[in-house]
Amino acid sequence: MKRINSAGFRSVLVKFFTLLAATAACMAAVAIWNYVQIRPATDYADRGIHSFTPCEVLPTQVKNTFGSSRSRRLQPTKTVYMLYYRANDGSGYRWSRKVVSKTSGQKIIREGIPVERRVLSVIGENAYISVEPHLTAKTYTSGLKARYLIYLAVCILYLIIYGGLCMWKFINVKRDA
16 A cells, blocks of 8 residues: 655645635635625615516526636537516516526416515616515625625635735744754
8 A cells, every 4th residue: 555655745745736826816806896896775775575477498508617728619608598577566566587498497487376575776877786585785785795795704814814824934943044
């Protein structure tokens, strides 16, 4: 039975944690970027809670982000099924979500169970979003901000721990020399 070379194993671990630190730095930058892009709650007008009924399920092509680089190159897109809902009150609002398969989407359409969603329109633009009915514009935006701040905090915490360990190792190597 072969013994594991501890120096080689340490070298692999150092490379892994260094790569993880670089990834954390990139993720922190993405979290900051997304945080800055969040619209303030005052940019949304509450259009009330609407009842949406499932109406159709359609295949949609999306970018393939799963698998190895070779499989993404050979299959740059993949098919997902989107279940579309229409507002019952004739307002023209629509909402969609992913479903596992076409048959599961068709089953939901046959059941015809309506879904309650709050509609928030973007002031000054011909755009809207639909959110869970318990959310308001203020709670929706504050939830997004909290999510990105948590992502940022986790990344910064890892970078601090990684930097501290690097400093500790540097000081010990210098002391031993």
